[in-house]
Amino acid sequence: MNKITIKDVARASGTSVRTVSRVINNDPHVKEETRRKVQEVIEQLGYVVNPIARSLREKKTNMIVVFVDRHQGLYWGAFHNEIIQELHRLTRAKGYRMMISSSSADSFAEDENDGFYFLKNGLFDGAIMFDTKQGDQRITYLKEHKIPFVILGKDKSNYDTPYVDLDNEYAGYLGAQYLYERGRRCPALLLGDANFIVNQERAAGFTKFTREKGLSCDTVYFGITDMGSAYRQTLKLIEQVKELDAIFISGDERGLGVYRAIQEKGLSIPHDIAVLGIDNVRLSEYLYPPLTTIDQPKQAFSQSAWDILVEQMEQGSGSVKRIILTPTIVERQSV
Amino acid sequence: MNKITIKDVARASGTSVRTVSRVINNDPHVKEETRRKVQEVIEQLGYVVNPIARSLREKKTNMIVVFVDRHQGLYWGAFHNEIIQELHRLTRAKGYRMMISSSSADSFAEDENDGFYFLKNGLFDGAIMFDTKQGDQRITYLKEHKIPFVILGKDKSNYDTPYVDLDNEYAGYLGAQYLYERGRRCPALLLGDANFIVNQERAAGFTKFTREKGLSCDTVYFGITDMGSAYRQTLKLIEQVKELDAIFISGDERGLGVYRAIQEKGLSIPHDIAVLGIDNVRLSEYLYPPLTTIDQPKQAFSQSAWDILVEQMEQGSGSVKRIILTPTIVERQSV
DNA sequence: CTGAAAGCGCTTACAG
């Protein structure tokens, strides 16, 4: 641990703490000669400012958190990964630092261990939240305490929370429609945890379309949270529903499970059963056959979220903004 | 931002700051009545301790970082993901908090934006480092400043750095041997960045075996850092080397690329070309056919690293420990 | 069992 403080620098350079602070912070009101002298000493002593002391004083840490929840035992998947990468770039460019911590809608209140704890105490200037749930208490907290934040996802419980999200209902609708136009009449939709808003919306859009067309096959399955359950559910579906001709899987990574099940049964994609994903992560392209999927524009997602957050942090709240991105299909060879 | 401080609590409860501090920290020397009173006020005011002030005073933050470097544009893959998950569990159980930040061997020195910056200034009590390189300057820094750390990987430049690593040379050897025993005589090894020690070792082990057996096919390719390059390299290999009968791919995720290339060429796994991975992450099981791979014991990895780190943080340096884990093969159906 | 006070390492009105 470094022990040299601003005081040591002041002493060694024959100036005062105030002056050293000035040069550290690039205040122009310092004589060139003094500045050089101080800088020399800083170099020599290997002084670095203590961000903790600075934060205590400034009430600002220049750090933001992104919260992720656990998914099927893992903290995040390929989609989170790509967003986080983008966010990293963005925050750095603005002189902020970003950390990742885990936090869950369910445990935030009492759990001193939930990463949300940090936020309560001002360790961060703002937060980006993945994986919020219906009626998420954390959102209430953030709003009450006027802490800058933005949700990656949707908030149905409040009108005045900033978020950026895919139009998930449309994604469900679009997927069903795309499959239908390609002649599929008996699609099944596989979805994650029913408590996440995103899944409810995708289900709604999907069902909306199948009802419009009066399809008798319009089953949606929740709780498909990982490759394993996708695999097992697909196997079961193949055995039980004779007319099955398409699987619409929420989350391309989980698509691996459905691919394996179909291929193991000696069936062919897309000839016997078409597969359509949602996400368009890097691996989607390397499934065989390459996966046709609904794109979530990762770049736009990150950029929008960051813009919304920065605005709050730098000019106080202001007007709250919500951004809804429209999904598009990336055609490859699985449908 | 919360504005209630320990002073407010003291005033409102008719006690002193000292006493409030005592109850916050569960000091037994407080009259039961006083404690209750204080706790009531804390509840009522919604007071939470400010960890920044506490850290400044205590010179200890109870936070640790895990550093990850960028890989082919992404910050981490499935393997990192699983380790990080374990680490999360472990740190929480001990009352520490863990954050993830990005840092690279190349940019740490000047780059104020490199996550390593935090460490220099005492924001963390210790560090867990992924992705160190040969002659990594960060290690020198950590040692000089006596900051607790542990490497997930190896350090060839120093004798006295704590790390936990897979026996990567043996992993390379074992893979070649396994393939050989199953009748494969012309394997190719696909590896990531040649600057990472792990890749050099795997190459060495592989070559050691092929030389022992006098195989004429013993090519190793570096720079296969993602699914895309694995895909392209495999395609090229199939076209150019007629006898090719096995691909040994470092990193199961990249295996997706080799699978696609082989299947696209109308070849069959393992009949025409066997595929062997290293990692054993969750998705390995869902490739089709399920991937035979060399296991990295994630649980042992995390537990060992954590133990080493905690020991340093809690009882000062002490003796430095290095742990080498022995890889084993997980047989599935791709060889 | 309880309190007054110093100090952790900074920044910033306020003077000069």
Add this chain to the structure above:
DNA sequence: CTGAAAGCGCTTACAG
């Protein structure tokens, strides 16, 4: 252009 001093919110010898 430069400095002495207060204060950010805690913890902890030191007294009592």
